[in-house]
Amino acid sequence: MNDAHLAMGAGGEFDRLRAIYERLGDSGHALGDDCALLGVQNATLAVSIDLSLEGVHFRREWMSPADIGYRAASAALSDLAAEGGRPAGLLVSLGVPDAGELAPDIMAGVGACAAEVGAKVLGGDLTHSDRIIVDVCVIGTAPRPVRRIGAQAGDGLWVTGSLGGMRLALNAYRSGRRPTDDLARRFARPTPRIAAGQWLAAQGATAMIDISDGLTSDAGHLAAASRLALEVALERVPCWLGAEPLVAVASGEEYELLATMPARFGEKQAQAFAEQQGVALTRIGSCVVGSGVRFTDRGVAVRVPAGYDHFAE
Numbered sequence: 001m002n003d004a005h006l007a008m009g010a011g012g013e014f015d016r017l018r019a020i021y022e023r024l025g026d027s028g029h030a031l032g033d034d035c036a037l038l039g040v041q042n043a044t045l046a047v048s049i050d051l052s053l054e055g056v057h058f059r060r061e062w063m064s065p066a067d068i069g070y071r072a073a074s075a076a077l078s079d080l081a082a083e084g085g086r087p088a089g090l091l092v093s094l095g096v097p098d099a100g101e102l103a104p105d106i107m108a109g110v111g112a113c114a115a116e117v118g119a120k121v122l123g124g125d126l127t128h129s130d131r132i133i134v135d136v137c138v139i140g141t142a143p144r145p146v147r148r149i150g151a152q153a154g155d156g157l158w159v160t161g162s163l164g165g166m167r168l169a170l171n172a173y174r175s176g177r178r179p180t181d182d183l184a185r186r187f188a189r190p191t192p193r194i195a196a197g198q199w200l201a202a203q204g205a206t207a208m209i210d211i212s213d214g215l216t217s218d219a220g221h222l223a224a225a226s227r228l229a230l231e232v233a234l235e236r237v238p239c240w241l242g243a244e245p246l247v248a249v250a251s252g253e254e255y256e257l258l259a260t261m262p263a264r265f266g267e268k269q270a271q272a273f274a275e276q277q278g279v280a281l282t283r284i285g286s287c288v289v290g291s292g293v294r295f296t297d298r299g300v301a302v303r304v305p306a307g308y309d310h311f312a313e
Helices: 011-027 065-081 099-116 164-176 181-188 194-200 215-226 266-278
Strands: 035-039 043-053 085-094 120-128 133-141 156-161 207-210 231-232 258-261 281-288 292-297
Touching: 011 215, 043 065, 065 085, 065 099, 065 120, 065 181, 065 194, 085 099, 085 194, 099 120, 133 266, 156 231, 156 266, 164 266, 194 207, 194 258, 194 266, 207 215, 215 231, 215 292, 258 281
Parallel strands: 085 120, 231 292
Antiparallel strands: 035 043, 043 133, 085 133, 156 258, 156 281, 207 258, 231 281
16 A cells, blocks of 8 residues: 555545555555456456445435435446446345335346446345445456546546536435436436446546545545646536536536546547547646646636535535
């Protein structure tokens, strides 16, 4: 374990992770990426695990059981997408208050998400729990793994899709309103960018991360891992209709991809990406010498809200 692996974030999150990694000592290996990468014969195995907990990631009054399962699977698959990986299968540990009523529908949602990216549900575990717990382990291969470490000064900073929809949906639910159908779908069934991640990896992506904690936080994770600075132009950030840029950059669980691409990668390639993937790819900034993330609005430095932190709720 080296300093680059420890450099995942800042503030309280960084301190918590560092304490965990230090306690692991020599039993930890290459910690800090979206997936664990293991060499197996002539392949690189990519494995990640992601936990969804009722009352933290979702509420039952907001989503159907099938949506809960789909969303949990998508979150885990998004980590694989950020490595440029190809999914093979999922394992699921499920805790529910009533197995007969909830478990089949939740697992149907998991299966629907897996099927959309060509993966299979391989098995798992079922137990009683006072709250719904869906813990999804995704297994795949990464022909050309793209890690958080690897960005170079001069690379462009690009993001898939648009940001802010998750925060808009969450704000609506918390205020007792029903989001629009598009926002409700965005919240309950986000698309894991598996094909997009593979395409970006094949085009030479130097570093990549999925946006789960918000652009402000995840850009910091990528910058720290690659030991450079990121400059982000707020006016370039693609925003969900109705989301202000300052909302969009702090919106967590977006599951879009933030990638650094070589300088030769430009708008022509981004257009080809959009045509093939059916989703936009937008350049929002650059990699430069230094550390941290600097946001500007038409050239003027601005302060942006912090991203999502489970322990700050």
